Amino acid sequence: MTTINIIGAGNVAYHLMDAISNVKELSLQNIYVRNPEKSGLDKKFDAILISDIAKLQKADLTIISITDLAIAEVSGQIPFTNQLVVHTSGTTPMTVLNTKNRRGVFYPLQTFSKSKKNVNFKKIPMCLETENRPDYEILEHVAHLLSDSVHHINEEQRKSLHVAAVFVNNFVNHLYAIGAEICEEHDVPFDILKPLIEETTNKIRTLSPKEAQTGPAIRRDELTIQKHLEFIEEPLIRTIYKNLTASIQQQNDKEL
């Protein structure tokens, strides 16, 4: 049985608790939150909820899942030493963690929202890093119990994944929002675009994104590009259209 503490009660922390509590080889020991009453976690999981970090007990693994800027400070308040303590941040180096414990990173690469309660953790890529091999084995053991997709990812790689994730998740979603806004302004249901959105994602299951690229930019169809630019009224959206068109063409030129 591997014992685990969770520090924090945000989206990632919540989904981790949920996933851990469903694995019989893992035992949720302490959950530390500043306001246990407000957290809504009381009696939700079979674990001891604490509001005073000085009461945190030693565990095989302590996971800090809080806002990036507070990780260093909170890791310094942990009462025990020489245990494995990890954070879940994609943008924070392992080395911000206080040196009194053995350090690591346990970064689940997914977009979590509290409103979506059911998350299939098995499919979420777990990106792991530790300072030494024995600790990696502990982290890997826990990660494999939660997910089918476990990866050794160092700091530089994790940074690159976080930046790439902003492009393929946050920015892609914003392009959907731009599409929805254009539809709304012209009295067309956005739902008409949904099969196209699904097909766009389906295509890259079998093709690389470069191979899958279609449209006026890569065809260098200047007539259509000009018509589109005249159609778009918002200056910032027009700039985004121009830059993405230029970037498609630049990437294509690099290939040749």
Place this chain on the structure above:
Amino acid sequence: MTTINIIGAGNVAYHLMDAISNVKELSLQNIYVRNPEKSGLDKKFDAILISDIAKLQKADLTIISITDLAIAEVSGQIPFTNQLVVHTSGTTPMTVLNTKNRRGVFYPLQTFSKSKKNVNFKKIPMCLETENRPDYEILEHVAHLLSDSVHHINEEQRKSLHVAAVFVNNFVNHLYAIGAEICEEHDVPFDILKPLIEETTNKIRTLSPKEAQTGPAIRRDELTIQKHLEFIEEPLIRTIYKNLTASIQQQNDKEL
């Protein structure tokens, strides 16, 4: 039985022929291509392949599916008059079609590639426009036999859909390509991002894109944004990051 002519042998034309030939209430009559030998269409469909447009026979519906700039000229070469003739272009007005026939638009909103042979036409939104009601009924009848998603879309709406489609399809795919490039440069498998990509698309089945927006831009997490901008080396990609971040924040401000 409704008889249909197809003019052209590109991706859209090919997938239309394929879909039409699978519906027993529809009869593919003539297929006009300039080079029947090169087209690879010989004996593929139960239709008369012609290379001389003067031999095109009257049909209930003639569909012109060729490059936008040639639609006007080819529609003028059709030997018969006063029949229903439509094009399949998202960016071309119905009125470029020669007035000697009754005009319309039959625009399937999907990304087609010849390499992907199996297309589920039933799910493809068909965007229809005609000059008069009886012609609309003919077009609607054919569209309903091919697809479960049939919409009356006027020229302005069609233009907006075409622009929106560039954002949610071409540009989204390019953001995938940027993500793949960042991964490649830092020796991370792009596949790690695929569950996140799928979840991004899944989310907008139940939430509007605005509601689904997450990430450093909407959180106004300037520290992360600055870290990301320092990480990105390519100036054009950095500009795209800045513009999309500004656009997410601008759209969010409009809401407030």
